[in-house]
Amino acid sequence: xxxxxxxxxxxxxxxxxxxVLVVVFLVMMAAFGLIIDIIFGIxxxxxxxxxxxALVQLLISLSSGKEIVLKSVRAREARQDDPEERQLKxxxxxxxxxxxxxxxxxxxxVDDDTVINAFATGRKSxxxxxxxxxxxxxxxxxxxxxxxxxxxxxxxxxxxxxxxTLISALLGAVVIIQLMAFRALITYVRFGAFGAATRSRRSxxxxxxxxxxxxxxxxxxxxxxxxxxxxxRLSLLAVSRTREYFADARAxxxxxxxxxxxxxxxxxxxxxxxxxxxxIATAHLFISDPLxxxxxxxxSFFASLWSTHPPIAMRISILENRSLKEVESELASYL
Amino acid sequence: xxxxxxxxxxxxxxxxxxxxxxxxxxTLKKRVENAWSQxxxxxxxxxxxxxxxxxxxxxxxxxxxxxxxxxxxxxxxxVSAQGVGDKIKxxxxxxxxxxxxxxxxxxxxxxxxxxxxxxxxxxLTSTENKISYARQFYNDSATKFNTKIEIFPNNIVVxxxxxxxxxxxxxxxxxxxxxxxxxDLSF
Numbered sequence: 463x464x465x466x467x468x469x470x471x472x473x474x475x476x477x478x479x480x481x482v483l484v485v486v487f488l489v490m491m492a493a494f495g496l497i498i499d500i501i502f503g504i505x506x507x508x509x510x511x512x513x514x515x516a517l518v519q520l521l522i523s524l525s526s527g528k529e530i531v532l533k534s535v536r537a538r539e540a541r542q543d544d545p546e547e548r549q550l551k552x553x554x555x556x557x558x559x560x561x562x563x564x565x566x567x568x569x570x571x572v573d574d575d576t577v578i579n580a581f582a583t584g585r586k587s588x589x590x591x592x593x594x595x596x597x598x599x600x601x602x603x604x605x606x607x608x609x610x611x612x613x614x615x616x617x618x619x620x621x622x623x624x625x626x627t628l629i630s631a632l633l634g635a636v637v638i639i640q641l642m643a644f645r646a647l648i649t650y651v652r653f654g655a656f657g658a659a660t661r662s663r664r665s666x667x668x669x670x671x672x673x674x675x676x677x678x679x680x681x682x683x684x685x686x687x688x689x690x691x692x693x694x695r696l697s698l699l700a701v702s703r704t705r706e707y708f709a710d711a712r713a714x715x716x717x718x719x720x721x722x723x724x725x726x727x728x729x730x731x732x733x734x735x736x737x738x739x740x741x742i743a744t745a746h747l748f749i750s751d752p753l754x755x756x757x758x759x760x761x762s763f764f765a766s767l768w769s770t771h772p773p774i775a776m777r778i779s780i781l782e783n784r785s786l787k788e789v790e791s792e793l794a795s796y797l
Numbered sequence: 798x799x800x801x802x803x804x805x806x807x808x809x810x811x812x813x814x815x816x817x818x819x820x821x822x823x824t825l826k827k828r829v830e831n832a833w834s835q836x837x838x839x840x841x842x843x844x845x846x847x848x849x850x851x852x853x854x855x856x857x858x859x860x861x862x863x864x865x866x867x868x869x870x871x872x873x874x875x876v877s878a879q880g881v882g883d884k885i886k887x888x889x890x891x892x893x894x895x896x897x898x899x900x901x902x903x904x905x906x907x908x909x910x911x912x913x914x915x916x917x918x919x920x921l922t923s924t925e926n927k928i929s930y931a932r933q934f935y936n937d938s939a940t941k942f943n944t945k946i947e948i949f950p951n952n953i954v955v956x957x958x959x960x961x962x963x964x965x966x967x968x969x970x971x972x973x974x975x976x977x978x979x980x981d982l983s984f
Binding site: 545548549552553555556557559560561562604716718 | 828832835839912915916919920922923926927930931933934937938
């Protein structure tokens with residue numbers, strides 16, 4: 463099937479999806495707080511705390527998510543006087559024209575020659591950023607770089623970047639609550655329970671009872687947080703994987719050239735090392751998993767549930783219209 | 798009384814629908830026009846860059862004076878061309894000789910080592926790409942617009958507004974330009 467997409471329509475759909483995602487998430491957070499409040503009869507303390515944490519995370523990620531991501535990977539703005547970075551800027555400008563963008567995204571570089579990777583971030587296309595590693599500039603030629611930039615640009619024009627940034631913020635909120643509960647639990651077990659025990663010797667037996675209640679309470683918060691982030695992560699990863707295939711297809715539509723991107727992906731497999739400045743929270747933004755986790759190269763059902771990116775062999779086989787087995791054995795022969 | 802309300806309701810719905818179609822077409826039309834102006838911007842840039850490149854490679858390329866002259870002549874024709882048809886023809890010619898010049902320069906290692914020349918080469922290569930990408934976007938959005946004004950029932954709305962919405966001409970894909978490759982996502 464020939465692949466033609468209306469970027470504008472796709473972008474609007476993604477904005478709607480994002481709104482639904484945010485609302486569902488807030489409702490879930492409130493429900494989570496409500497369960498705890500009802501079990502322990504302290505309505506509405508935790509419902510409020512969780513909602514506030516979620517909202518604060520949302521606002522922060524909307525107002526400065528881009529800056530936080532760029533800072534965390536230690537990116538800097540591309541220099542105009544460097545010939546390679548000048549070429550990169552030109553390629554971004556070219557493909558922005560192909561995508562019909564009003565303003566090309568800003569270009570950033572991470573100084574790491576051992577890594578070939580790239581990502582896009584921002585809220586909307588006007589304030590978006592494309593960031594590549596210096597290893598990508600050194601090792602990929604013009605055609606290959608165009609493929610990668612085409613992929614990143616389609617994430618931007620599709621508004622994928624908005625949904626991805628929000629997802630990491632929301633997951634961050636769950637992790638914060640989970641951590642808070644775990645820490646409180648540990649502190650309580652080590653000091654609080656001990657203190658209560660010594661006190662109970664002197665006073666009544668009521669202290670023991672309240673200790674148990676507080677322990678049960680903190681354990682419940684921690685457990686629910688863990689279960690919740692598990693579900694959240696599964697859905698996040700599913701969202702992230704399908705988007706990569708679509709962005710690949712759209713990169714081909716923009717550049718009219720599937721070879722550039724597939725050659726770039728091949729070089730990522732063979733020549734790229736693990737990226738030191740990337741982490742679990744930012745990994746799903748990249749074109750290929752910067753942490754080089756093995757799970758991302760397996761295509762079994764269980765592995766595909768947990769991976770952030772589709773297997774590169776699969777992506778190459780789609781781009782080059784060859785069987786997966788053929789590509790897998792070819793890639794294996796390089797390593 | 799009930800019938801009056803029903804008729805009124807239908808009229809309101811129809812009017813809203815026509816407004817929707819009309820606004821949608823205007824947006825699309827503006828997009829196509831903007832795409833067209835982008836092509837113009839890039840062609841202008843091409844005209845500006847060519848003399849610079851020719852001047853800086855002149856000294857190195859004693860044996861290629863003919864090619865350089867051809868490029869300058871084609872540029873002069875493109876700059877002075879009047880009317881859309883003439884312009885498209887002249888620009889196509891210029892694109893052809895320019896492509897040859899860029900290919901020839903690749904064969905001169907001395908030239909490629911010269912930072913000034915390699916910078917100009919990069920700018921021109923980029924401009925050439927921009928021209929073809931801008932045309933690609935123009936063609937894509939013009940095709941979309943042309944389809945929108947022809948399909949039923951939009952064609953009836955278009956009929957109301959006389960000559961406001963007319964199909965845009967498309968660039969033909971010339972030899973050597975790339976056609977859309979197919980990507981099969983039905984795995």
